[in-house]
Amino acid sequence: MGRRGVRVAASDVPTSIHLRRSYLRERPAALPELSELDVVRHFTELSRRNFGVDTSFYPLGSCTMKYNPKVAERIASYPGFAHLHPLLPQLRMGGILTQGALEVLYEMERLLCEIVGMAAFTMQPLAGAHGELTGIMMMAAYHRHRRNHKTTVLIADSAHGTNPASAAIAGYTVASVPSDAQGGMDVQALKGMLNDQVAGLMLTCPNTLGLFNPNVREICDLIHSVDGLAYYDGANLNAIVGKVKPADLGFDIVHLNLHKTFATPHGSGGPGSGPVGVVEKLAEFLPVSTVIKRSDGTYALEYDRPNSIGYIAPFYGNFGIILRAYVYILMLGREGLERVAENAVLNANYVREKLKDYYHLPYPQVCKHECVFSAARQAERGVHALDIAKALIDRGFHPPTMYFPTTVKEALMIEPTETESKETLDAFIDAMIEIARLAETHPEQITAAPTTTPVGRLDETAAARNLNIASL
Amino acid sequence: MPFIANTEQQRQEMLDAIGLTAADLFSDVDASMRCGPLDMPAGMSEQAVRARLAELAGKNSINLTCFLGGGFYDHFIPAAVGALIGRSEFYTAYTPYQPEISQGTLQAIYEYQSAICRLTDMQAANASLYDGGTALYEAMMMALRVTDRNKIIIDDSVNPIYRVMIHSYTRNLKIELVETKNADGQADREAILKLLDDKTAGVIVQNPNFFGLIDDYSDLAEAAHAKGALLICSCYPTSLGILKTPGAMGADIVTGEGQSLGLPMSFGGPYLGFMATRSKYVRKMPGRIVGEATDTEGRRGFVLTLQAREQHIRRDKATSNVCTNEALCALTALVYLSLLGREGLRETAQLCADKASYAYQKLTAIKGVRPYFRAKWFFNEMVLDLPCEASGVIGRLIEKGIAAGFPLSRYYEGMDNAILIAVTEKRTKEEIGVLAEALEAVL
Incomplete structure (x- = not known):
């Protein structure tokens, strides 16, 4: 067809090079041949088949779908940030031309240190799971340094799947610690699992049930008693930010998901950013490079770190994401961050109390940023968590997280976040109540959902069996 | 307070409605665990924060x-790229866990996977990884899984930043990682062939290599295959506009940094790691994958597929710990490639x-x-x-x-x-x- 969306600039050099034929591709890649308007309409249409926080309420538990401030997008596009080549500070005289960017990184490290109580941070990890891997690699470096022979990492049975996966690919064996009747880590069981082989423990606090574990200090002390390290999975820091510092609880390593607590966009599934903070005794193991502030007030990168775990990312992290989080923290300030936790927790408890008569609530105590219901009662009528999720779609809401944590049958995990208003929560609560009633009276209306979407329920089993993952 | 909807009065109404006090909400956190006020500045207005960040941006050179x-x-980067990926239906969404309301993202990823396959002449691509370096590390891990062997050969004409990353990641693992020294700027065939044996899982090369030199690795692919090893090739996607594809050379896993496909340099990220492989290895590939599906009425749609490889199901037995991909960056690359065509x-x-x-x-x-x-x-x-x-x-x-x-x-x-x-x-x-x-x- 030959249609094209962009006219490539004409060549202004006199020669056109003919590379050796065996080095060339036989025919051009079969990419689209479309006008600019064709492309714009196509992707505009695709965007209309999507659902974002800007579309409507998105209470996807554990993912913290809060509002993403527009000003952060604007600032990330400033040419002084967006057009900066990452190798520039590694050149002689290049450091002075990147002082603004280095200052952002340095200031973010300091702010995050203050927020979680750690001594030092690396901004390099490119996502939460990448932060977990980085943290576990530092755990391994610590034990290697102390000539400890450790093989096992303990992880709560309610943990995100990334925890065991990260520990395993870092070379550790994973042992799962069961939960107790209150939904927290079972301290007696933990005691029974402690031995010299334990390298550390990964804990999410509040956990994936949205519950703060009152024994968290004791758990950290127990781990320290076998010279293990306590790892804080910061996925749920938004529940306690400004109120509790993980370091004060006894944690040694913490990763944060900037796209959760600090409001950077989730981008349809990334890019994220997963900075890692550590206590003083682990600071020597942080990845290269680190940003330092010199006595003359200028910033520089330091590479000479003999005990470091080495390079884990090509440069200094997902700078564009770090920048957005920095903007958010500056705008909220010290009181604002505390209000984040208070409002996130209030909104979750409001939903919990308002819905507890309609859905089974396995853990009835005060929750933190999210609450987990079970659709077990509705399941008896043939209406499952999945059906309730699809019925919410027809009512204009994004569904909660379903079937996680796996420790709760038919789980529906609701995280409203602090940016949502009472009116929005009330509308969602009304929809949930209506669905619970219909599940009793007209279950077939719920199991038939969704009916308002461009496609209905898709056959995932057939999709995996008759695999078509690219048009070749 | 910015970005928090409810007023004090509404908060009180909500508390009254559920019969709790503000203190009750944190009654599970013992007072001894609480911290005092954070030692950081008070919040800034949008106007003030923009002025402050403009000042910082101004300290970075953009005139070089x-x-x-x-x-x-x-x-x-064409203007239409920013306009389209700036649509908030894309950037404020999360992973497409609910396919009925995520067809935009899902179809875009399917199209992205298709574009990467066509660019590299491979049959299967994932939805993206963090960056070119972590993608190469994941490719190496995948080769270990596919072959059930533990030796990797990597030539030093591969990007040194990626090589140091791989060294960090493998430090705690039982992997024999052997580096060959380039021969006059190109992968040293003699050295590689000498090392290549029936314990070798993969050979890692790059095209064009770090020195910018073009190579044809067909010979290495053949030699690797003869020993039951895989050829892993990291490549620069723009060059594939004209250069021989890794697929045509016989590579088994192809990775690369997608930054050149419409992403600003942004001081090191966010970037885009792409990965493609042959059909027979798709179940060993890490990362999210989107596949075509049909709904209850026979309409065409897209879903996340082969999820049984992933951490949220397999936990410590997963193919990788990756959860997030770089969806918005993959979308950027797709829009860029669609516009250039x-x-x-x-x-x-x-x-x-x-x-x-x-x-x-x-x-x-x-x-x-x-x-x-x-x-x-x-x-x-x-x-x-x-x-x-x-x-x-x-x-x-x-x-x-x-x-x-x-x-x-x-x-x-x-x-x-x-x-x-x-x-x-x-x-x-x-x-x-x-x-x-x-x-x-x-x-």
């Missing part, structure tokens, strides 16, 4: 003429090569400046041998407003006088002339 590459390039990508790649070739002629005409290697086929990046230390020359040229290139001594011993210079389609004949004059003047 950029001949810096090293795997990260200053390419032209078949001819536009070919023209862009040819333009890069033409301009680099012109720059090579101008620069090597300077007294004392010579090509560092004998191999003469390069794409858009070249290594030149200067009559003095490269890092000092680069420093002096920065003072003249030119980021002339990267000093290879930083990663290669003994290459003190070598400079790596990249030329993209954005560089003009005039800018190349200015670089040549400035270089001549400082030597």
Whole structure:
């Protein structure tokens, strides 16, 4: 067809090079041949088949779908940030031309240190799971340094799947610690699992049930008693930010998901950013490079770190994401961050109390940023968590997280976040109540959902069996 | 308070409605665990924060003429890219867990996977990984799984930043990682063939390599396959506008950094790691994958597929710990490739090569400046041998407003006088002339 969306600039050099034929591709890649308007309409249409926080309420538990401030997008596009080549500070005289960017990184490290109580941070990890891997690699470096022979990492049975996966690919064996009747880590069981082989423990606090574990200090002390390290999975820091510092609880390593607590966009599934903070005794193991502030007030990168775990990312992290989080923290300030936790927790408890008569609530105590219901009662009528999720779609809401944590049958995990208003929560609560009633009276209306979407329920089993993952 | 909807009065109404007090909400957190007020400034207005960040942005130079590459390039980005990925239905969504309301993201990822396959001549691509370096590490881990072996050969003409990353990641694992030294700028066939044995899981190479030199690894693919090993090739996607594809060479896993496909350099990220493989290895591939599906009424749609490989199901037995992909960056690359299209990508790649070739002629005409290697086929990046230390020359040229290139001594011993210079389609004949004059003047 030959249609094209962009006219490539004409060549202004006199020669056109003919590379050796065996080095060339036989025919051009079969990419689209479309006008600019064709492309714009196509992707505009695709965007209309999507659902974002800007579309409507998105209470996807554990993912913290809060509002993403527009000003952060604007600032990330400033040419002084967006057009900066990452190798520039590694050149002689290049450091002075990147002082603004280095200052952002340095200031973010300091702010995050203050927020979680750690001594030092690396901004390099490119996502939460990448932060977990980085943290576990530092755990391994610590034990290697102390000539400890450790093989096992303990992880709560309610943990995100990334925890065991990260520990395993870092070379550790994973042992799962069961939960107790209150939904927290079972301290007696933990005691029974402690031995010299334990390298550390990964804990999410509040956990994936949205519950703060009152024994968290004791758990950290127990781990320290076998010279293990306590790892804080910061996925749920938004529940306690400004109120509790993980370091004060006894944690040694913490990763944060900037796209959760600090409001950077989730981008349809990334890019994220997963900075890692550590206590003083682990600071020597942080990845290269680190940003330092010199006595003359200028910033520089330091590479000479003999005990470091080495390079884990090509440069200094997902700078564009770090920048957005920095903007958010500056705008909220010290009181604002505390209000984040208070409002996130209030909104979750409001939903919990308002819905507890309609859905089974396995853990009835005060929750933190999210609450987990079970659709077990509705399941008896043939209406499952999945059906309730699809019925919410027809009512204009994004569904909660379903079937996680796996420790709760038919789980529906609701995280409203602090940016949502009472009116929005009330509308969602009304929809949930209506669905619970219909599940009793007209279950077939719920199991038939969704009916308002461009496609209905898709056959995932057939999709995996008759695999078509690219048009070749 | 910015970004918090409810007023104090509404908060009170909500508390009253559920019969709790503000204190009750944190009654599970013992007072001894609480921290005092954070030691940080009070919140700023949008106006103040924009002024502050504009000031910081102003401390970074954007007026340098950029001949810096090293795997990260200053390419032209059409305005429509930003306009489309700036649609908040894309950027404020999360992973498409609910396919009925995520067909936009899902179809876009399917199209992205298709575009990566067509670009590389492979049959299966994932939805993306963090960056080119972590993608190469994941490819190495995948080769270990596919072959159930534990030896990897990597040539030192592969991006040194990626090599140091791989060294960090494998430190705690039982992997035999052997590095070969390049032979006059290219992967040393003799050394690699000598090391290649029936314990080898994979051979890792890069095209064009870190020195910008073009290679054809068909021979290495054949040799690797003869020993039951995989060939892993990291590549520069723009170059695939004209260069022989890794698929045509017989590579088994292809990765690369997608930054050159419409993403700004943004001081190191967010970037885009792409990965593609052969159909037979798809179930061993890490990362999210989107597949075609049909709904209850037979309509075509898309879903996340082969999820049984992933951490949220397999936990410690998963193919990788990755959860997030770089969806918005993958969308960016897809929009960019759709706008450039078949001819536009070919023209862009040819333009890069033409301009680099012109720059090579101008620069090597300077007294004392010579090509560092004998191999003469390069794409858009070249290594030149200067009559003095490269890092000092680069420093002096920065003072003249030119980021002339990267000093290879930083990663290669003994290459003190070598400079790596990249030329993209954005560089003009005039800018190349200015670089040549400035270089001549400082030597």
